[in-house]
Amino acid sequence: VLPLIRFDLLGDTTHAISTRLGGVSRPPYDTLNLGYANQDDEVNVAANRATFLQALGVDTALVVSGWLSHGTEIAVFPAGEADRWPLSWETMRPGGRRRERLFRADAAVTDARGVYFMLTFGDCVPLLFADRRHGVVAAAHAGWRGTAGSIGPAVVRAMRKQFGCDPADIVVGIGPSIGPCCYAVGAQVVETFRNRGAIHQLECRDGLAYLDLWASNERQLTDAGIMPGSIENARLCTSCRTDLFFSHRAENGSTGRFGLCIGNAPDDDG
Numbered sequence: 001v002l003p004l005i006r007f008d009l010l011g012d013t014t015h016a017i018s019t020r021l022g023g024v025s026r027p028p029y030d031t032l033n034l035g036y037a038n039q040d041d042e043v044n045v046a047a048n049r050a051t052f053l054q055a056l057g058v059d060t061a062l063v064v065s066g067w068l069s070h071g072t073e074i075a076v077f078p079a080g081e082a083d084r085w086p087l088s089w090e091t092m093r094p095g096g097r098r099r100e101r102l103f104r105a106d107a108a109v110t111d112a113r114g115v116y117f118m119l120t121f122g123d124c125v126p127l128l129f130a131d132r133r134h135g136v137v138a139a140a141h142a143g144w145r146g147t148a149g150s151i152g153p154a155v156v157r158a159m160r161k162q163f164g165c166d167p168a169d170i171v172v173g174i175g176p177s178i179g180p181c182c183y184a185v186g187a188q189v190v191e192t193f194r195n196r197g198a199i200h201q202l203e204c205r206d207g208l209a210y211l212d213l214w215a216s217n218e219r220q221l222t223d224a225g226i227m228p229g230s231i232e233n234a235r236l237c238t239s240c241r242t243d244l245f246f247s248h249r250a251e252n253g254s255t256g257r258f259g260l261c262i263g264n265a266p267d268d269d270g
């Protein structure tokens with residue numbers, strides 16, 4: 001059985017976060033590398049993606065992947081308007097052969113059934129959103145730039161504006177990512193968060209500044225109207241747990257990516 005991270009609060013919404021276990025890639029991508037943006041063999045990555053999606057019961061053909069820009073753009077996929085979805089078929093890396101359905105954004109939201117978002121991570125914060133009353137799901141990739149740009153609240157805004165969601169109905173899962181134990185940051189990041197008035201999310205130890213991306217995202221989400229009890233944080237540090245996850249920081253950039261998948265299952269009668 002493939003190990004998967006799931007959130008109780010997301011209930012029966014189809015979702016999971018992968019670990020690095022159970023795949024076919026060789027070091028330093030061992031073994032379940034889901035990211036194409038490295039030197040791993042594309043055939044292995046495709047096989048690993050299929051393994052992850054199969055464990056979730058998700059049809060590979062229904063998956064759309066994010067092409068990350070480390071910004072705060074949100075791709076919106078309204079049901080019944082599939083012709084307007086911000087999708088393109090593109091090769092996953094320069095000179096690569098594999099073409100995937102991609103959206104160029106760090107977050108995506110939909111009320112459609114039968115579409116699943118996949119994003120990949122190697123320290124940045126995975127955010128998974130669901131409003132079961134409106135059947136809306138969303139996913140976001142919040143690194144320090146996305147967090148500084150308040151990508152979580154931007155997703156909540158898009159869910160309200162596009163689909164009429166009430167923040168009180170929205171539940172959020174915060175996935176494995178680099179924790180306040182390990183995330184030493186430089187002057188540029190310190191300056192950015194200080195300017196945002198988020199100085200309490202920085203801690204100085206042994207002459208270094210550590211940023212708490214978890215606290216920062218939680219605070220932004222509750223400020224955006226999410227109930228504190230509606231946020232579930234896995235509190236797993238990727239840098240501490242390279243036995244389970246890929247960590248760009250802990251592995252000096254030479255590593256793979258684990259991923260999240262979230263979506264609404266297709267209609268049974270569809």
Ligand SMILES: [Zn+2]
Nearest residue numbers: 181182237240
């Ligand atoms: Zn840590």
